[in-house]
Amino acid sequence: MLETALPKLVVAPSFVVMIIFIYGFILWTLYISMTKSTFLPTYDFVGLVQYAKLWRIERWWVACRNLLVYGGLFIVLCTTFGLLLAIFLDQKIRIEGALRTIYLYPLALSFVVTGTAWKWILNPGLGIERLVREMGWTSFTFDWLVTSEMSIYCVVIAAVWQSTGFVMAMFLAGLRGIDDSIIKAAQVDGAGLRRIYWKIIIPSLRPVFFSSFIILTHIAIKSFDLVVVLTRGGPGYSSDLPATFMYAYAFTRGRLAMGAASAMIMFAMVMAIIVPYLYSELRRKRHA
Amino acid sequence: MRGKRILTGVATVLAICVATTVAWAGEVEVLHWWTSGGEAAAVQQLQKMLNTEGHTWKDFAVAGGAGANAMTALKSRAVSGNPPTAAQVKGPQIQEWADLGVLTNLDDVAKAETWEKLVPEVVADIMKADGKWVAVPVNVHRINWMWCNPMVFQKAGAIYPQTWDEFFAACEKIQKAGLIPVAFGGQPWQEATAWESIVSGVGGPEFYKQTMIQADEKALASPKMVEVFEIFRKIKKYTDRNAPGRDWNLATAMVIRGEAGMQFMGDWAKGEFTAAGKVPGQDYDALTVPGTADAFLFNVDSFIMFEVKDADAKKAQKAMARLILSPDFQVVFNVNKGSIPVRSGISEDPFDAVAVKSMADFMATAKSGGLMPSMAHEMAVSPAVRGAMFDVVTNFYNSDMSPQDAARKLAAAVKEAKM
Numbered sequence: 001m002l003e004t005a006l007p008k009l010v011v012a013p014s015f016v017v018m019i020i021f022i023y024g025f026i027l028w029t030l031y032i033s034m035t036k037s038t039f040l041p042t043y044d045f046v047g048l049v050q051y052a053k054l055w056r057i058e059r060w061w062v063a064c065r066n067l068l069v070y071g072g073l074f075i076v077l078c079t080t081f082g083l084l085l086a087i088f089l090d091q092k093i094r095i096e097g098a099l100r101t102i103y104l105y106p107l108a109l110s111f112v113v114t115g116t117a118w119k120w121i122l123n124p125g126l127g128i129e130r131l132v133r134e135m136g137w138t139s140f141t142f143d144w145l146v147t148s149e150m151s152i153y154c155v156v157i158a159a160v161w162q163s164t165g166f167v168m169a170m171f172l173a174g175l176r177g178i179d180d181s182i183i184k185a186a187q188v189d190g191a192g193l194r195r196i197y198w199k200i201i202i203p204s205l206r207p208v209f210f211s212s213f214i215i216l217t218h219i220a221i222k223s224f225d226l227v228v229v230l231t232r233g234g235p236g237y238s239s240d241l242p243a244t245f246m247y248a249y250a251f252t253r254g255r256l257a258m259g260a261a262s263a264m265i266m267f268a269m270v271m272a273i274i275v276p277y278l279y280s281e282l283r284r285k286r287h288a
Numbered sequence: 289m290r291g292k293r294i295l296t297g298v299a300t301v302l303a304i305c306v307a308t309t310v311a312w313a314g315e316v317e318v319l320h321w322w323t324s325g326g327e328a329a330a331v332q333q334l335q336k337m338l339n340t341e342g343h344t345w346k347d348f349a350v351a352g353g354a355g356a357n358a359m360t361a362l363k364s365r366a367v368s369g370n371p372p373t374a375a376q377v378k379g380p381q382i383q384e385w386a387d388l389g390v391l392t393n394l395d396d397v398a399k400a401e402t403w404e405k406l407v408p409e410v411v412a413d414i415m416k417a418d419g420k421w422v423a424v425p426v427n428v429h430r431i432n433w434m435w436c437n438p439m440v441f442q443k444a445g446a447i448y449p450q451t452w453d454e455f456f457a458a459c460e461k462i463q464k465a466g467l468i469p470v471a472f473g474g475q476p477w478q479e480a481t482a483w484e485s486i487v488s489g490v491g492g493p494e495f496y497k498q499t500m501i502q503a504d505e506k507a508l509a510s511p512k513m514v515e516v517f518e519i520f521r522k523i524k525k526y527t528d529r530n531a532p533g534r535d536w537n538l539a540t541a542m543v544i545r546g547e548a549g550m551q552f553m554g555d556w557a558k559g560e561f562t563a564a565g566k567v568p569g570q571d572y573d574a575l576t577v578p579g580t581a582d583a584f585l586f587n588v589d590s591f592i593m594f595e596v597k598d599a600d601a602k603k604a605q606k607a608m609a610r611l612i613l614s615p616d617f618q619v620v621f622n623v624n625k626g627s628i629p630v631r632s633g634i635s636e637d638p639f640d641a642v643a644v645k646s647m648a649d650f651m652a653t654a655k656s657g658g659l660m661p662s663m664a665h666e667m668a669v670s671p672a673v674r675g676a677m678f679d680v681v682t683n684f685y686n687s688d689m690s691p692q693d694a695a696r697k698l699a700a701a702v703k704e705a706k707m
Binding site for chain 1: 356359360363366384388474475476529530532533670671672674675685686687697704705
């Protein structure tokens with residue numbers, strides 16, 4: 001009796017806390033988003049007015065478009081570079097341990113540190129542009145950070161630099177888990193190296209792709225600190241993301257309901273991507 | 289034996305002393321975000337003054353985010369029914385707190401201290417809700433200043449501008465001399481700080497009141513506003529390309545070092561010059577932004593006072609309100625912070641030349657009607673409307689939007705935010 005009850009008893013407090021502080025507050029945010037709350041929450045129900053208003057705000061569209069650009073590039077680049085690095089490191093090279101540490105190190109930094117460092121590196125008057133110009137190439141220009149159209153790509157560069165090592169580590173673990181005998185058998189059958197990677201190794205890394213996709217997606221959607229430190233959403237609001245938009249509206253402009261509405265849209269975005277993916281992956285597992 | 293008796297006697301006397309102290313001393317818990325060097329020293333003076341009156345001060349300082357973090361802390365305390373005694377809240381937000389019915393009435397202190405006579409009406413109106421004092425003003429910052437380096441002007445053969453034409457002529461000369469005419473920090477609040485000075489300089493006080501205080505949509509979309517945006521765009525030509533994202537004090541440093549000629553900034557920029565050992569009238573000059581000589585855009589910090597139940601705490605709260613506007617505190621605080629006193633009847637002696645000029649203009653514009661609250665610094669319109677204005681201004685400045693579109697979008701965004 002106790003043996004069956006004990007595990008449940010131990011898990012119960014954290015379960016209750018989760019129910020209240022995650023799911024409870026998601027519902028609360030949903031309700032607030034349908035009120036006229038200004039700088040403090042009020043509970044007068046007005047329906048979907050805030051959502052209708054939200055989609056008429058130009059800044060919100062900019063934030064959503066930026067998320068698309070940033071999220072897409074971030075996931076694709078991190079996965080590509082992470083996989084390539086992992087494959088290279090897996091070639092039984094001499095100082096693998098040291099290299100692995102070097103690539104993994106950015107992960108030890110917080111996004112705030114990354115953002116500050118890249119802010120200086122990418123600043124035309126301090127960083128790369130100045131360096132190249134001082135070396136003699138005086139017409140060299142690299143001013144993405146101060147250009148409205150390009151600033152979001154600076155955020156991509158910094159984020160990819162930070163997260164690639166982590167993805168690499170995941171793929172490396174995946175590569176080490178592949179049964180050597182399958183590869184040997186393929187070699188005996190006369191398959192070339194490229195063919196072995198393309199047909200055997202990468203497909204068998206499928207679960208790793210799955211985990212890294214899930215992790216990178218939620219990092220992208222909740223990205224906040226990196227933008228705040230690197231560009232402050234600027235120039236203007238050209239590198240705003242939904243998370244920074246939400247913060248501005250809910251906490252500095254006294255438009256709590258609008259902030260809540262944008263938070264719910266972000267929540268829906270995560271759901272729209274994660275749920276189908278999770279569903280298809282889990283169903284596959286059950287069938288297998 | 290006798291020794292013991294004396295000891296008991298002393299202990300009794302001590303106990304009575306302590307008991308009486310406790311009986312009339314109250315505690316004030318004060319939420320503020322003055323945590324950096326000069327500001328922290330300035331606010332500590334208030335703490336000391338309260339202590340000498342026997343009250344205790346419980347510091348509730350929340351740093352960061354230009355007060356945004358402090359406001360979040362305040363909201364959560366207020367929602368849970370446990371607000372502090374006083375909190376640093378300014379501008380129209382005072383009204384929003386008053387509307388919740390949580391603020392206390394300070395009319396008795398105001399009457400005893402004759403605040404009505406000491407504080408200009410425009411400022412007093414912001415401190416009142418339904419005609420009752422609910423907040424105490426602390427200090428005044430002037431926004432429409434332009435900080436100039438005379439050496440740069442000399443080198444370029446330019447003269448200090450009074451009008452916008454002269455301003456752009458000076459810019460041309462400074463640029464030809466190979467220097468940066470305008471030191472600029474490309475952050476929305478800095479852009480808005482320069483922009484609202486232009487609104488006042490181009491449109492005059494009436495136009496400023498219509499657009500920045502009443503947020504009248506017709507005035508916001510008017511040809512006058514198009515003109516404002518045209519000048520704002522033209523200024524961008526005279527800034528350097530590394531301006532986006534730059535902090536205001538780094539821009540000030542460019543003027544101090546003689547790399548740039550001018551900067552639009554409120555009078556807290558003076559602190560940077562002073563810290564660098566520069567003397568006003570010699571190493572730098574503070575001019576009013578072209579066209580705003582008889583205007584004074586103000587940023588007034590203030591404390592709102594919450595309704596407290598405890599009688600002693602109430603006494604301490606009233607003492608705090610009285611002390612804030614006392615001449616002693618006004619001098620010591622404002623000298624430390626680099627601002628000017630918010631009340632009349634303060635000696636000019638302890639203040640520097642820039643502050644003395646500010647103090648004279650403050651009183652003069654209070655009479656002439658040129659004394660107006662700053663939009664960029666949360667004095668004039670609600671945070672929602674202010675945010676809408678910021679978005680349009682910063683988007684205009686950082687894109688190739690036409691001035692006509694900007695004025696139209698400004699009116700539309702303000703209309704949306706008001707709903």
